[in-house]
Amino acid sequence: MDQIETQIIKILDKIRPYLNSEGGDLEYIGFKDGIVYIRMLGACMDCIALDSTLKDGIESLLIENIPEVIEVKNVAEGVDLDGISF
Template identity: 35%
Template sequence: MMPFSDEDLQEPVSSIIKNKIAPMLARDGGAIELLDIKNAKVFIQLKGACVGCSASGSTLKYIVEKELKAAIHPELQIVNVPQGMENKLEEF
């Protein structure tokens, strides 16, 4: 059970993505955008060089997911939303 509301998660998730994860991805030409948080699911979208990169799955698991779960809560779910699906988050 997640002890935080989606509103409680917004600031720490946003801060970690902006200050820690985004700079790591930018070094390789990638980017990340926080789309929304619903029911403790963090909807992000990998952008830039991350789109179509064979290592994007590892980036998601070993950088994004690891950082957010370690810093906030281990039950947090991270969902990478494919390009063009930004308005269909309920499908994930």
């Protein structure tokens, strides 16, 4: 794991208690070409505020703190990640 990924995980760990308080969570999957791949879990998977949480919360916080991050993508459960190598 490189320094950028370590920074990403630290920030995601700061967000996690907020998600947990709403019955949700997230899983860090990887970082490639400026994109952070995560999987929203629990109540977050079906939440009506998923897009807002992802873009306005998680993505903006990561971009603000880590210049190498340009986007955050939610990888839905069951999606095949074989085409992406981290």
